[in-house]
Amino acid sequence: MRPTTLIWHAFVVAAVLACGSKDKQxxxxxxxxxxxxxxxxxDDWIVKIHHHEAGENFGNTFRVEDGMIKVRxxxxxxxxxxxxxxxxxxxxxxxxxxxxxRFTGTLxxxxxxxxxxxxxxxxxxxDPRTMPKEQNWPISVEMQFLAGLGDGxxxxxxxxxxxxxxxxxxxxxxxxxxxxSTSPTYDKDEWVTAELIVIEDSLITHVINGDTVLQYSKPTxxxxxxxxxxxAVWQPGKPLKSGYIALQSEGQPIxxxxxxxxxxxxx
Numbered sequence: 001m002r003p004t005t006l007i008w009h010a011f012v013v014a015a016v017l018a019c020g021s022k023d024k025q026x027x028x029x030x031x032x033x034x035x036x037x038x039x040x041x042x043d044d045w046i047v048k049i050h051h052h053e054a055g056e057n058f059g060n061t062f063r064v065e066d067g068m069i070k071v072r073x074x075x076x077x078x079x080x081x082x083x084x085x086x087x088x089x090x091x092x093x094x095x096x097x098x099x100x101x102r103f104t105g106t107l108x109x110x111x112x113x114x115x116x117x118x119x120x121x122x123x124x125x126x127d128p129r130t131m132p133k134e135q136n137w138p139i140s141v142e143m144q145f146l147a148g149l150g151d152g153x154x155x156x157x158x159x160x161x162x163x164x165x166x167x168x169x170x171x172x173x174x175x176x177x178x179x180x181s182t183s184p185t186y187d188k189d190e191w192v193t194a195e196l197i198v199i200e201d202s203l204i205t206h207v208i209n210g211d212t213v214l215q216y217s218k219p220t221x222x223x224x225x226x227x228x229x230x231x232a233v234w235q236p237g238k239p240l241k242s243g244y245i246a247l248q249s250e251g252q253p254i255x256x257x258x259x260x261x262x263x264x265x266x267x
Contacts, residue, residue, distance in 0.1 A: 032266070036088050036245070037259040039067045048128035049084035049249070050136050061249050062086045069256040071119070071249045072105075079110035084249035085138060087128045093242035094264040097121070097196040103147045103188045104253050111251025117147035117188055119254045120161065123198060124219055124243035126233055135228040139164035140243065141219050143196050143206055144178060145254075148185040156183040158194055158208040160216060164226035165240060167204075168218040177225060181206055181213035191257070199264070200241040 036044070041064055047057040059075035061084050069086070073079065099121055107116050125140030142161040149155060158181040160167065167174050186192050195207035206214040219240040247256055 032262045033260050034263070035259070036261055037069055037256065040064065042069065042086065044089050046087045046089060046128050047084065048087065048131055048138070048246075050082050051080065051133065052082070053133050054128045054131060058082065058084075062247075067257065069247065069259070071247070071252075071254045071256075073108040073249075073251065073253065076108055079108045079251050081136065083136060083251075085122060085125075085128065085246035086249070087125065087244045087246040088259075091127075091242050091244050092123075092198075092261065092263065092265075093200050095196075095198055096262040096264060097123070097198075097245065098258060098260045099194045099196075099247075099256060100191055100258040101145055101194065101254055101256050102191045103145075104255060106253070108251045108253075115251040117149065117155075117252055118144070119250060119252055120144040120248045121194070121196065122163075122244075122246040122248060123196060124165075124201075124240040125246055127244060128246070130230060130233050132228055132230055135226065135230075137163040137226045138244075138246065139221060139226055139229065139233065140246070141165050141167065141204070141240065142248070143194060145192070145194065147188045147190070150187075153185075155185045156181045156213070157186055157192060158183045158206040158213045160204075160206070160214060162219075162223055162225070164221060164223060164229070164234075165219050166222040167216045167220075169216045174216070177223070179214065179216070181208065183208040183211070183213040197264075201239045 048054045049058045052058045063070050103117050120142045122140040122142050125138045144159040144161045146155050146157045161178040197205040203217050221238040222236045
C-alpha cells in the first residue's frame with residue numbers, strides 16, 4: 001500500500017469517528033445509519049451452527065426477546081462444540097458498525113474454558129451457505145468480545161482473532177491467532193458499545209465505548225483454526241475486501257440490543 005493511500009484511509013476513519021460522535025444515536029436511516037437488527041425478529045439473518053446445516057437455528061440458539069437478540073443454550077444439553085454464528089443477509093466492504101452487547105448467565109456445560117465470557121462479531125466472512133455442516137468456524141476476521149473474570153486481572157475487549165485469516169499489524173504480518181486491544185476490562189452484565197470501522201482490506205479500526213483500541217490492515221485468507229471447510233473456497237493469500245457480518249455463539253449467553261451499520265461505500 002502506498003503511504004498516501006494509508007494516510008487517506010486514516011483520514012477517512014478520523015472523519016467517521018468525528019461524525020459518529022454526533023450521529024451514532026440516529027435511528028432508521030437518519031444520517032446514513034441502517035438498523036441491521038430491527039428489534040422484532042431475525043428474518044433478515046442466516047444461522048449457521050457447527051454440526052448443523054445453514055439455516056437451522058438449533059435449540060433456538062438465537063432468539064428475539066425484550067427487543068434484543070439473545071444467545072441461549074437452554075435446549076442444548078452438552079455444548080458439543082456447536083459453535084454458532086448469526087449472519088446478516090448481505091455482504092459489506094466499507095462500513096461503520098455499532099454493536100451494543102452484554103454478557104449474562106453461565107457458561108454452557110461442555111463448552112471450552114476459553115469461551116467463558118467470550119463472544120464476538122465476525123466480518124469479511126465467507127457466505128454461510130458455502131459452509132459444510134461440519135465446518136467449525138467461518139473463514140473470517142473477528143472482533144472479539146471478552147468480560148472480566150472477577151479475578152482483578154486485565155481482560156481487554158475489542159480484540160482481533162483470525163479464524164482462517166491473517167492480518168498485518170504495525171506494518172508486519174502478525175503470527176498469532178488473537179491480538180489484544182488496549183481497552184479497559186468490562187464486567188459481566190455491563191453494556192458495552194463496540195464500533196468497527198472497516199475500509200475494505202486497507203484499514204480496520206476497533207472502538208470500545210468511544211475510544212480507539214486497535215488498528216490493523218491487510219486481512220487475507222490463510223492460517224489455521226478453521227476445519228471442515230470446502231476446499232473450493234480455500235484460497236490462501238487472497239485479500240479479504242468484503243464479506244458477511246455475523247454475531248457469535250460459543251457457549252456463553254450474551255445479549256445484543258443494537259446492531260447498526262453505515263455503508264461507507266456510498267460516501
